[in-house]
Amino acid sequence: xxxxxxxxxxxxQERVEQxxxxxARRLAGELTEDQFRPLRLKNGLYLQLHxxxxxxxxxxxxxxxxxxxxLGYIARRYDRGFGHxxxxxxxxxxxxxxxxxxxxxxxxxxxxxxxxxxxxxCIRNVTSDQFAGAAADEIEDPRIWAEIVRQWSxxxxxxxxxxxxFKIAVxxxxxxxxxxxxxxxxxxxxxxxxxxxxxEVWVGGGLGRTPVIGVVCRKFLPKEHLLSYLEAILRTxxxxxxxxxxxxxxxxxxxxxxxxxxxxxMVEEEWEKIKDGPLHLPQAEIDRIHRxxxxxxxxxLADIDPAFESAKLENPDxxxxxxxxxxxxxxxxxxxxxxxxxxxxxxxxxxxxxQMDLLADLADEFSLNELRVTHHQNIVYPNVxxxxxxxxxxxxxxxxxxxxxxxxxxxxxxxxxxxYCNLANARSISVAQRLSxxxxxxxxxxxxxxxxxxxxxxxxxxxxxxxGHIGILGVDKQGQExxxxxxxxxxxxxxxxxxIVGAAFSEDDIVPAIDTIIETYLANRADHGERFLDYxxxxxxxxxxxxxxxxxxxxxxxxx
Amino acid sequence: MATAPxxxxxNRLSDGAVVYFTSAKSWSENFTDGAVWTDKExxxxxxxxxxxxxxxxxxxxxxxxxxxxxxAGPKPTSARERIRADHKPTFExxxxxxxxxxxG
Numbered sequence: 325x326x327x328x329x330x331x332x333x334x335x336x337q338e339r340v341e342q343x344x345x346x347x348a349r350r351l352a353g354e355l356t357e358d359q360f361r362p363l364r365l366k367n368g369l370y371l372q373l374h375x376x377x378x379x380x381x382x383x384x385x386x387x388x389x390x391x392x393x394x395l396g397y398i399a400r401r402y403d404r405g406f407g408h409x410x411x412x413x414x415x416x417x418x419x420x421x422x423x424x425x426x427x428x429x430x431x432x433x434x435x436x437x438x439x440x441x442x443x444x445x446c447i448r449n450v451t452s453d454q455f456a457g458a459a460a461d462e463i464e465d466p467r468i469w470a471e472i473v474r475q476w477s478x479x480x481x482x483x484x485x486x487x488x489x490f491k492i493a494v495x496x497x498x499x500x501x502x503x504x505x506x507x508x509x510x511x512x513x514x515x516x517x518x519x520x521x522x523x524e525v526w527v528g529g530g531l532g533r534t535p536v537i538g539v540v541c542r543k544f545l546p547k548e549h550l551l552s553y554l555e556a557i558l559r560t561x562x563x564x565x566x567x568x569x570x571x572x573x574x575x576x577x578x579x580x581x582x583x584x585x586x587x588x589x590m591v592e593e594e595w596e597k598i599k600d601g602p603l604h605l606p607q608a609e610i611d612r613i614h615r616x617x618x619x620x621x622x623x624x625l626a627d628i629d630p631a632f633e634s635a636k637l638e639n640p641d642x643x644x645x646x647x648x649x650x651x652x653x654x655x656x657x658x659x660x661x662x663x664x665x666x667x668x669x670x671x672x673x674x675x676x677x678x679q680m681d682l683l684a685d686l687a688d689e690f691s692l693n694e695l696r697v698t699h700h701q702n703i704v705y706p707n708v709x710x711x712x713x714x715x716x717x718x719x720x721x722x723x724x725x726x727x728x729x730x731x732x733x734x735x736x737x738x739x740x741x742x743x744y745c746n747l748a749n750a751r752s753i754s755v756a757q758r759l760s761x762x763x764x765x766x767x768x769x770x771x772x773x774x775x776x777x778x779x780x781x782x783x784x785x786x787x788x789x790x791x792g793h794i795g796i797l798g799v800d801k802q803g804q805e806x807x808x809x810x811x812x813x814x815x816x817x818x819x820x821x822x823x824i825v826g827a828a829f830s831e832d833d834i835v836p837a838i839d840t841i842i843e844t845y846l847a848n849r850a851d852h853g854e855r856f857l858d859y860x861x862x863x864x865x866x867x868x869x870x871x872x873x874x875x876x877x878x879x880x881x882x883x884x
Numbered sequence: 885m886a887t888a889p890x891x892x893x894x895n896r897l898s899d900g901a902v903v904y905f906t907s908a909k910s911w912s913e914n915f916t917d918g919a920v921w922t923d924k925e926x927x928x929x930x931x932x933x934x935x936x937x938x939x940x941x942x943x944x945x946x947x948x949x950x951x952x953x954x955x956a957g958p959k960p961t962s963a964r965e966r967i968r969a970d971h972k973p974t975f976e977x978x979x980x981x982x983x984x985x986x987x988g
Contacts, residue, residue, distance in 0.1 A: 350897075350941075351897070351898075351941065353941050357897075357938070357944050357945065371895055371900050371944065371945075372900070373902070373964070373967060373968050374900065374901065374902060374968065374971055374972065375899060375900040375901060376899070376900040404982065406977075421898060421899045421900075422897065422898055422899065422900070423898065667978070669978065670978045671975065671978060674978070742963060742964060742967055743967065743973035743974055743975065744973060748964075749964075750963065751963075751967075751974060753973065753975060754973075754974055754975045757975055800962075800963070800964075803961050803962040803963060804963065805963050
């Protein structure tokens with residue numbers, strides 16, 4: 325893992341002291357709320373429906389066991405005994421008191437954590453592939469580049485007041501697990517025809533009010549030019565992005581209005597001026613960062629572990645978990661473990677303080693002291709010996725952390741919604757809970773197969789509903805919660821935005837509606853191997869519309 | 885001028901908790917303690933009076949919201965205000981508790 329140098333430690337500690345002073349001045353009446361609000365937001369502190377909410381950065385989703393333990397301590401000492409892992413690989417605490425925030429930030433600083441770049445119109449905390457450094461399909465480890473981007477972007481003076489927030493994601497594998505096509509900038513590590521490794525740079529993607537799949541800004545960028553190229557994109561956006569209308573201020577609007585090719589040409593023009601300047605990355609610096617992410621001392625093991633194989637034969641529940649929650653590791657004899665934070669009836673992404681402590685202990689015991697947070701709101705142990713998997717599973721199971729549902733319909737992404745969020749129009753978590761109870765039978769999950777269901781409580785789309793195979797968007801109709809359903813979205817290499825199936829459903833009708841969609845798919849798919857998304861792409865919307873709203877001839881216009 | 889009945893709410897500065905403006909010009913966490921104004925002029929006057937608590941560093945962002953007056957007392961008409969009035973999410977806690985430090 326990256327470890328803070330003296331500059332990192334100094335700026336984080338200085339920020340704690342600055343905010344301590346700002347909170348004291350606010351409480352003493354020396355700052356009004358209008359003056360204080362931008363300051364608290366720069367430290368991840370929001371005011372939500374019931375209380376303040378503190379969003380803590382987990383850069384590219386990487387946590388040490390020591391950091392996870394500290395999060396558990398904060399949950400227990402300063403909050404209500406739990407925290408919420410988010411779709412941007414961060415964690416949020418929902419109930420902190422204003423006067424405690426400086427102390428919380430001090431605790432975080434002690435383990436090289438903070439809440440910087442979690443709010444405001446800056447370059448936000450960079451996200452990445454949760455399997456980075458461990459995945460068998462990886463071209464190169466994206467964490468090196470995510471860390472280089474983090475160092476460049478933190479407190480970047482030119483980009484502290486952008487037209488709007490700015491999100492960058494990095495992936496190192498052909499299988500895009502970081503949703504790079506729906507980020508302001510998406511960075512894919514690729515090989516060119518000469519076999520050289522560099523970056524394919526996507527720009528102008530995003531969800532929210534105006535969902536857009538990004539465009540390729542540059543097909544191949546040599547590694548040493550990453551920062552100068554990013555600087556050229558940000559500079560172009562900073563100069564030309566709209567500041568007159570908050571809803572049209574994201575880079576996606578600029579790229580759409582300008583045209584992808586023309587925008588790329590403008591970036592290239594700016595880049596030519598700066599590419600060989602101070603942002604040119606020396607190999608020595610790349611190597612220095614690389615060393616922080618050197619592979620751990622893996623043991624030389626056989627890939628097939630007899631104890632693991634026999635445990636699966638003897639315990640069907642373990643066998644199922646091994647089938648659904650493990651991912652192939654690049655080193656023989658090891659596995660990547662997904663820990664689902666989506667138990668039946670649970671709040672997606674929530675973990676208790678006790679669970680955080682246990683997750684930290686198990687990381688020490690089984691995964692070389694390291695964990696990851698995923699944008700699907702789960703936890704990953706990246707380096708577990710196969711021979712330890714049964715023991716790990718037993719410990720997870722005892723703490724209700726061994727749900728076998730990764731990538732299934734009950735592995736729901738859900739924003740906090742109207743149960744917590746000041747912006748939401750409808751609840752997300754309670755719908756997710758009802759759906760996870762409805763689809764709790766493992767045999768049913770197996771029958772349905774791979775299916776991504778994402779829920780957002782408002783058009784800001786923190787629950788990524790546009791890119792769910794099934795998306796649910798909460799809307800307000802005269803004070804009542806309704807839910808609009810989209811079908812066919814994907815955040816992967818085949819990125820697509822879901823299309824609205826028809827009129828929105830009431831709170832009571834949304835779970836039966838999803839059930840109807842699933843039964844329509846199951847009754848009509850070509851075979852068990854045809855995934856929901858494949859079926860939708862083959863047949864389109866009509867069978868679902870008919871099942872939900874009746875035959876087209878009988879349908880009232882409002883249902884369209 | 886006729887208007888729907890309204891109440892004044894805000895968040896408390898110290899912990900963000902939801903509070904309601906009472907007829908005694910104080911603040912209460914209990915929705916039922918909040919005063920209801922049935923005409924625009926008195927609602928606007930109450931909102932104006934509530935701003936004193938902003939200056940006194942007690943609350944943040946007071947605003948008016950609509951309620952329906954029923955036999956059982958006033959009820960918020962929006963889902964948002966119904967949830968705020970309960971001071972907690974609508975689901976039972978599967979992790980932690982809703983009655984931690986700030987409620988204590």
